[in-house]
Each structure stands twice: as structure tokens, then as C-alpha cells.
Amino acid sequence: MTETATHQQIRFLARLGATMGAANYPVTLVRQMVERASAAYGVPSDYVAFPNHVQVIGPITESGTPVKAAHVKDDLRFDQTFPLARLVSDAMTGRVRPVEGEARLDRILQAPARFPSWVTVLGYGVQSAGLALVLEPSPLNLLVATVLGFMVGVFCEAGRRVGLLQHLVPAVSAFAVSVICIAGAHRLGFDHVSLRALIPPLAMFLPGAAITLSVVELTARDVISGSSRLIAGFMQIAQLAFGILIATQVLGTDGSQLSPEAINKIGPWAPWLGVAVYSVGVMLFLAPPLSFLPWLVLITYTAFTAQFVGDMTLGSYASGFCGGLVLTVAALTISRRSGAPPAITLILPGFWLLVPGSMGLIGVTELFGADGDSAFPATVISMISVALGLQAGLVIWQLVKRRATRRALGDGRPDPVQ
Incomplete structure (x- = not known):
């Protein structure tokens, strides 16, 4: 050469x-x-x-x-x-x-963006509506999450066009969403504001992927990269919490009035419908190829089912671990099929459906409120839970892959996994 x-x-x-x-x-x-x-x-x-x-x-x-x-x-x-x-x-x-x-x-x-800006904004509103059905299924919350999703989508598009504003978008979005939700709750005579109602429009800012990547890198002894991602992830959460806290101070709301309790006024089927709505929103917002839709629906329902079963059988913290583990194994398995999308494109949308990412925002916000003594440890455990689940999924995949390789070599047949 x-x-x-x-x-x-x-x-x-x-x-x-x-x-x-x-x-x-x-x-x-x-x-x-x-x-x-x-x-x-x-x-x-x-x-x-x-x-x-x-x-x-x-x-x-x-x-x-x-x-x-x-x-x-x-x-x-x-x-x-x-x-x-x-x-x-x-x-x-x-x-x-x-x-x-x-x-x-x-x-x-x-390569230019596949869709015009208005489709991206529409997609984020639909995605926010889907997450509202998953996290807090109620008619009012569904309406509010959809409208605020459109608003945050506009903020994101403005940040992309004006680079100087991009780093302010998370805090500004959190402030605007919180002010509207808190003022609306006061106007309607509610005695509390659900933190879960604030999450759907702000979901894209939750650093679930960054936290997970940091755990993967730290366990692989990539200390510098892992530490930098971990710090960046916590800074992202801090920006969201800062916007919410400023909104509560401006409107004179007590931190104890922010409730993390889940309320379902539509029905037990609503979260399952929300996964499908969320998948449609992802297709419009993130603009993957149309052929990605069936794989996206499959992986999101797989991750959500694993999280749901984990929560029912092992508790909320373990649900993130179960979701991350099954999500990883499923994504790697699907990616081996001919014509299937790469595993990394399947994993990212699944992260935004797992509860620990959302609990990170709730925990940091409560840290400055009445429940601060227990919120921060709960936040750390919740976010690390899904990351460890992903790491466990990678380990299981590698073990199965090696066993299949040894068996194929012992039989004299081509390796079916490689």
C-alpha cells in the first residue's frame, strides 16, 4: 500500500x-x-x-x-x-x-432533513401525546401534552436554526411548560400539579441514552468518556429541574404541590395505545425510513412489556433493569435479520419509554422540595437501573454468541451467529 x-x-x-x-x-x-x-x-x-x-x-x-x-x-x-x-x-x-x-x-x-420543519413539530406533538397516555392517561393531560409538545417542537426547531439558542432550549422549554401547567392548574382550582404531566413535552431532553452510554463505557474502563457523558447527563437533568423550579418560584408554588403520583382516568388500555401513538410520533419527529415503522412498533412494545412485567413482579426500580435488558437483547436479535435496521437505531426510541429516565426529572425536582432526602438516591438508582439492564443484555448476547460459535465449530458447520 x-x-x-x-x-x-x-x-x-x-x-x-x-x-x-x-x-x-x-x-x-x-x-x-x-x-x-x-x-x-x-x-x-x-x-x-x-x-x-x-x-x-x-x-x-x-x-x-x-x-x-x-x-x-x-x-x-x-x-x-x-x-x-x-x-x-x-x-x-x-x-x-x-x-x-x-x-x-x-x-x-x-444530507438534508427528510421532512420540513412543520412535520417535525407535528411529530413531536404526537410523540408527546403518546407519552402522556403512557405516563398519565387522562383527557386533560392528553390535550395539554399534545399542545405543549407542539410548542416545545417549535422551540427545538428554533434552536436548530439559531445555534446560539440551542443550549438554552431545555431550560426555556422546562420553564414554559411548567408555567403553563402550574398556572392552568391554579386556574382550574387543582390543589397540586402532577410532575408526570410535565414530562411528555420534555421527554426528548431526558438523558437516558447518555446515562446508559456512560455506564457502558465506565464498565469497559473508558473512564474519561464515561465520566464526561455522566456529567453531561446530570447537567441536562439539572437544566430541566432549574426551569421547573424557577417557574414554581415565579408563580409562588410550594414544591410540595408538585406530585409524582400517577393517575389513570381513561382506562388500563390507554398506556398500550400510547405506545403505538408514540411510535407514530417518532416516525414523524425523527424521520427514519418508512420501513423502520414495523420494527419500531415491535421494539417499543417489547421494551414497554418488559418494563410493565418487571414493575408488576419486581418493583419500579427493577422494571428499568428488565426493560433495558430485554430491549438490548431484542434489538440485537432483530438486527441480525436480513433487511432489519441496525441495533443502535432500535435502542434509542426504546429508552424514552422506560420509566427511570422520567424518574430522573421527578427526583431532581423533588430534591429541592419536601422529599429531598430520598429523591436523589432514588433518581440515581432509577437511571442506573436501565443502564445496567442494557449492560446485562450485552453480556447475555455475547455469551449466547460465543456458545453458538463453539457449537458451530464443533459440528463443522458455518457459524450461524457471525
């Missing part, structure tokens, strides 16, 4: 790794990609991988050592992760040349 080809490969791997980071791949998978792709291309390389920066170092040559670093400023949209996953798979097996891979990477990064 010529020196120019070596430089092309190193640059491609660095850019691909940085793009994976922008798509919320754990650095464990970024490392795996660099190692396997380097082996496939036949050029040894070393690397440094962080969530927002990847540096790849090529072999020593007479003219020096090629070093390429890459960073992607903005997170990838959900629809961009599908062609990215295919490119990652091709790179790890050497099916794509570096020049062709960079061209595909450019097309992925430059």
Missing part, C-alpha cells in the same frame, strides 16, 4: 470514528471499528477515541508517522444513523475503499 493510500485510510477512519461519536456510539464501538477496519485494510494503526474527538495514528514510515484527527461539531440526526451504520459495517469488513467511504460519509453529513 502506498503512502498516499495509508494517509487516506487513516483520515477515513478518523472521520468515521468522529461521526460515530456524533451519532452517540459508545467509544467502545468506535475502538472496535478502528481495530477491525485497520486489520481489514492491512495497515496497523493506533488511536485515541473520545465522544467528540477521534485521532488515528498510522504506521511509522521513512517520511514520518501519519496522524489524523477529526471532530464533528453537531450531533447527527436520527435518519442519518441508518446509512452511517451500513458504512461502519462495510468499513469493518473492508468492503469499502477509503476514498469511496469518505465520499459516502460526505453524503451522509450533507
Whole structure:
């Protein structure tokens, strides 16, 4: 391989790794990609991988050592992760040349949004309505969650268009949603405001995925990446809690008037309908390919059923663990089928349905209220529960995979899993 080809490969791997980071791949998978792709291309390389920066170092040559670093400023949209996953798979097996891979990477990064802004806003409103049916099924809450979902969707679109506002959107959205809910509750003569009524419009800001990725990375001894994600996740929750608390102070509401109790005024079937409504909202808001819909419905119902059964049999904290475990195993199993979407695209929507992510917002808010002594430990346990469930799912998958490999090799048959 010529020196120019070596430089092309190193640059491609660095850019691909940085793009994976922008798509919320754990650095464990970024490392795996660099190692396997380097082996496939036949050029040894070393690397440094962080969530927002990847540096790849090529072999020593007479003219020096090629070093390429890459960073992607903005997170990838959900629809961009599908062609990215295919490119990652091709790179790890050497099916794509570096020049062709960079061209595909450019097309992925430059791809326009699939839907106009109004469809995205509509989708977020529908998604919020679905979560309202799951968390607090009542006619009033369903109406409020839908309208406020549209409002937050507009805020998100404004943040995307004006980069300086993007980091303020979570706090501003939490403040606006809380002011409207608290003022409306006072107007209607309610003696409390349900925290679960505030969650559906703010669901996209809950850092369930970030917390889970941090646990995966910390258990893999990627301490720097895991710690940074963990801190970023708690900062996101703090922004939401700050917006809610400012709203309560502005309106003179006592923190004890914020209730986490769940109320179902529609019927036991409402949460199950909410999962379907939520899935439709995800399709409009995140704009994945239309072929993703049946897989999305399958994975969301699987995750919700696991959480529901876990809550009924083991309790609320264990429900997150059960949901995360089953979600991971199901996503990995589905991704092995021909024509199925990548596992990482299946896991993200499932996170927003699991209760611990929502309990994180409730716990931090209560931390400044009457129940602060027990809220923070409950919050930590709830969020870590789903993360450990995901990690357990990965361990189970690897054990089953190794056993299938040994059995296939012992029988002299091709490996059915690989």
C-alpha cells in the first residue's frame, strides 16, 4: 500500500470514528471499528477515541508517522444513523475503499432533513401525546401534552436554526411548560400539579441514552468518556429541574404541590395505545425510513412489556433493569435479520419509554422540595437501573454468541451467529 493510500485510510477512519461519536456510539464501538477496519485494510494503526474527538495514528514510515484527527461539531440526526451504520459495517469488513467511504460519509453529513420543519413539530406533538397516555392517561393531560409538545417542537426547531439558542432550549422549554401547567392548574382550582404531566413535552431532553452510554463505557474502563457523558447527563437533568423550579418560584408554588403520583382516568388500555401513538410520533419527529415503522412498533412494545412485567413482579426500580435488558437483547436479535435496521437505531426510541429516565426529572425536582432526602438516591438508582439492564443484555448476547460459535465449530458447520 502506498503512502498516499495509508494517509487516506487513516483520515477515513478518523472521520468515521468522529461521526460515530456524533451519532452517540459508545467509544467502545468506535475502538472496535478502528481495530477491525485497520486489520481489514492491512495497515496497523493506533488511536485515541473520545465522544467528540477521534485521532488515528498510522504506521511509522521513512517520511514520518501519519496522524489524523477529526471532530464533528453537531450531533447527527436520527435518519442519518441508518446509512452511517451500513458504512461502519462495510468499513469493518473492508468492503469499502477509503476514498469511496469518505465520499459516502460526505453524503451522509450533507444530507438534508427528510421532512420540513412543520412535520417535525407535528411529530413531536404526537410523540408527546403518546407519552402522556403512557405516563398519565387522562383527557386533560392528553390535550395539554399534545399542545405543549407542539410548542416545545417549535422551540427545538428554533434552536436548530439559531445555534446560539440551542443550549438554552431545555431550560426555556422546562420553564414554559411548567408555567403553563402550574398556572392552568391554579386556574382550574387543582390543589397540586402532577410532575408526570410535565414530562411528555420534555421527554426528548431526558438523558437516558447518555446515562446508559456512560455506564457502558465506565464498565469497559473508558473512564474519561464515561465520566464526561455522566456529567453531561446530570447537567441536562439539572437544566430541566432549574426551569421547573424557577417557574414554581415565579408563580409562588410550594414544591410540595408538585406530585409524582400517577393517575389513570381513561382506562388500563390507554398506556398500550400510547405506545403505538408514540411510535407514530417518532416516525414523524425523527424521520427514519418508512420501513423502520414495523420494527419500531415491535421494539417499543417489547421494551414497554418488559418494563410493565418487571414493575408488576419486581418493583419500579427493577422494571428499568428488565426493560433495558430485554430491549438490548431484542434489538440485537432483530438486527441480525436480513433487511432489519441496525441495533443502535432500535435502542434509542426504546429508552424514552422506560420509566427511570422520567424518574430522573421527578427526583431532581423533588430534591429541592419536601422529599429531598430520598429523591436523589432514588433518581440515581432509577437511571442506573436501565443502564445496567442494557449492560446485562450485552453480556447475555455475547455469551449466547460465543456458545453458538463453539457449537458451530464443533459440528463443522458455518457459524450461524457471525
